[in-house]
Amino acid sequence: GDWNDGMNKVGIEGKGESIWLGFFLYDVLLQFARLAQSHADPEFASRCQAEAAQLQRNLEQHGWDGAWYRRAYFDDGSVLGSSANAECRIDSIAQSWAVLSGAAEPARAYLAMEAVRRQLVQPDGAVLKLLAPPFDTSTPDPGYIQAYVPGVRENGAQYTHAAIWAVMAFAALGDGSRATQLLSMINPVNHTFDRESMARYKVEPYVVASDVYALAPHIGRGGWSWYSGSAGWMLRLMTESILGLRRVADRLYLEPCLAADWNGFRMRYRYGETWYSIRVLQTGAPSGVAAGRTWLTVDGTPQSDPAIPLMDDRQLHAVELRIRRGPKQQDAQP
16 A cells, blocks of 8 residues: 555565555544544544554654654564665655654654755755665565666655655745755756756656656656656645645635745635735744744735635735744755
């Protein structure tokens, strides 16, 4: 059931454990708990919450490696994605989903993403690697992932689907500068600004490539392109994680995570036959006002939370959100 089907031998006997899948399952359980509550099924909601809590305890006890989260356990109990491994010491999606699921302790979530920044972000070639170092002669055999040349596809290249999750995790931690810098780095358009970069990337700049190679002599070369799954996640990264749009029923939440040097943005949002003209301003604030505080007005009326009440009344509505720059919004380096 793991996302990385190239690791098909890690739990082939049915005894192996996926740390990433644990974080993903934690998120799914909490979503089903909310769904059950909304359908007046408190018994199933309570069961989901209890299972999630136990899973969270197990993940923290057995998944933490000291500076990041492990990736998996083989059937024989051997660990994968640990500082003890010569190959695949760290895998990005265990770190990203520790954050995105909300299961990780805050201090560990920060350390895990710092490990991603230090070990998996490769400015040379502009790639955000899935794992490092790549598999080559590793035992136990993780599966057909090891058949790929090191630094290609899932075997230590940028697998864009997972790279986007990592950027979303930085945004979830409130690090807007690093999130926008990494988004710019993996944006396919930015791989083709000049003849040299085009000759290196070799694939289309107007669609998303599933993978970008990370080892010489092909560093920065795009692989399988027109990858719609990654394109869909990149759209969500841009609109939800960075610009902060999130619709729940008839309310539009606006919670941007912007780089420190962004002064804001404008957008138009259509709801039925009604348009909302949205202006976001990132600015300073009077002394004594908490960093990160927001002020939202709809048609000049202040709102009590960062949500726009949506009405399909065929009128043009003016929305303004003001954000005070916070302490986490520092210039980010890869």
